[in-house]
Amino acid sequence: MARADCRRACGKPRCHDGGGAVAACPELLNRDLLLRCSSPGLLESPAARSAWIPPDLRQLVAAVQGAPAQEIPDNDRMPSGDPIEAFLEAVGRARAQQIDTAPAVLATATPQGRPSARLVLLRGADARGFAFFTNYTSRKARELADNPYASLCMHWPTLEEQIRVEGRVERLPDAESDEYFSSRPRGSQLGAWASDQSQVLPSRGTLETRYQEIERRFADVPVTRPPFWGGFRLVPDRIEFWYGRADRLHERLLYRREGTAWHTERLYP
């Protein structure tokens, strides 16, 4: 399907080759055609279709669209300093491109080393670590109680950036969970009460009935935070920034914490 689209779009079979061959497309500056011509393997999902730009062409497209080009570390210069600041700068750059930077894959593992991963929304990042919120009786929370080491992984396809964070997870103080819970929409607050997250649900109707009961319980009063719901903070000891580059010569910049100091290393892609 992608090949047929490409022929319709620009009539140049060489465009199928991707990479530099896309330069043969006479519609190079048309972002939509450029996507269709250069990334047949990535055309399956609608999100990818609307979002993905080949790494070789990102700087060009950014220039054409008037967007700031991605700030990337110089090949010969090792970055130094604070990875949290680097993370916040990366988030700022991504948000300027209308990228939703909240979703992150959270991986946990049992003490026996059996891993599980799921998406959560990152709700804060600062010098103390990376915060997310969930049900304290969920599978992830139970795994974290038994084995507090976890990792977060973020991917921003349009920037070809991946950020990996690893470290020890601790519960947020109740006051911080209260503050975040009170900022949530009322429906989400009621939903948090209604869900025995990760437990077997006999039927959809059971959940809806529970929600209605909770609605009645909190009718006309603010919804307080359930005692079984709150935040965690991952305190990082490893943060890696990955930048997509041509010919799979990607950049990998690793920050490793030793005591209170961060050390930086470059990794093979």
Ligand SMILES: Cc1cc2nc3c(=O)[nH]c(=O)nc-3n(C[C@H](O)[C@H](O)[C@H](O)COP(=O)(O)O)c2cc1C
């Ligand atoms: C985009 C997205 C964001 C999500 N954010 C959260 C979140 O912030 N907290 C949460 O508990 N679950 C969130 N979920 C649901 C989790 O992925 C998961 O299904 C749920 O937490 C149960 O996981 P567990 O059984 O491994 O504990 C999100 C799912 C998606 C698709």
